[in-house]
Amino acid sequence: xxxxxxxxxxxxxxxxxxxxxxxxxxxxxxxxxxxxxxxxxxxxxxxxxxxxxxxxxxxxxxxxxxxxxxxxxxxxxxxxx
Numbered sequence: 001x002x003x004x005x006x007x008x009x010x011x012x013x014x015x016x017x018x019x020x021x022x023x024x025x026x027x028x029x030x031x032x033x034x035x036x037x038x039x040x041x042x043x044x045x046x047x048x049x050x051x052x053x054x055x056x057x058x059x060x061x062x063x064x065x066x067x068x069x070x071x072x073x074x075x076x077x078x079x080x081x
Contacts, residue, residue, distance in 0.1 A: 004061040005038050007031060020059045021045055 007016045014031055016038040018024040026041040028034030049056060 003042055003059065004064050005035065005042075007034055007038075016041075018042060018045075019061050020057060022057070 003018050003020055005016050005018055007014055010027070013027050013029050014034040015027050016025065016034045018038065018041075021042065024038070024041050024045040026034060026037040028037045046056065
């Protein structure tokens with residue numbers, strides 16, 4: 001079974017979450033550790049749902065992609081006075 005995992009850089013570590021499993025999150029000091037931790041979190045999350053008799057939520061995520069957009073400088077606003 002595969003789930004999409006999103007990993008984000010935080011100030012001092014990495015954080016991961018699973019869009020198709022609300023509430024399933026984890027952190028780590030490296031990307032590799034974060035992925036190991038979220039893998040364990042997914043297993044724990046699914047085992048808990050099964051134990052509680054909950055059905056698995058549908059997996060809606062079908063594609064993860066990185067898209068390129070042009071670089072831009074933030075627009076500056078002139079003072080309104």
